[in-house]
Amino acid sequence: MTTTWKVKNVKVHNTLNGNDDVIYLVNYNVCVVDTNGNVYLLPKDAEIDTSNITNFVPFADLTETIVIGWVKDALGASGVAEIEQEAINGLNEMLNTSVKTL
16 A cells, blocks of 8 residues: 655745745645555645744745645644554545445
8 A cells, every 4th residue: 555645735924024924724635555556545635844944945936845844743643543544544444335216
């Protein structure tokens, strides 16, 4: 099973403390793919602490890797593991349930 984190979009403060386009919210997906190619996307949001900006990275220099790194750092190792398990559980539920009409 593989797990991938992808940024969907970000919300920014146009200007904050002299910096332009400061990210304060990240909308992202955690994608799980099993060995049979079944895919489950778990949409999530993460707030970015902007109360004490140090080492500001201009928006034009940001990459998905940097932003996902911020999200994972804020969550910590246990938070990341919890979200990845939530995605795996979602895939398992999707594969083991169905909708039927009476």
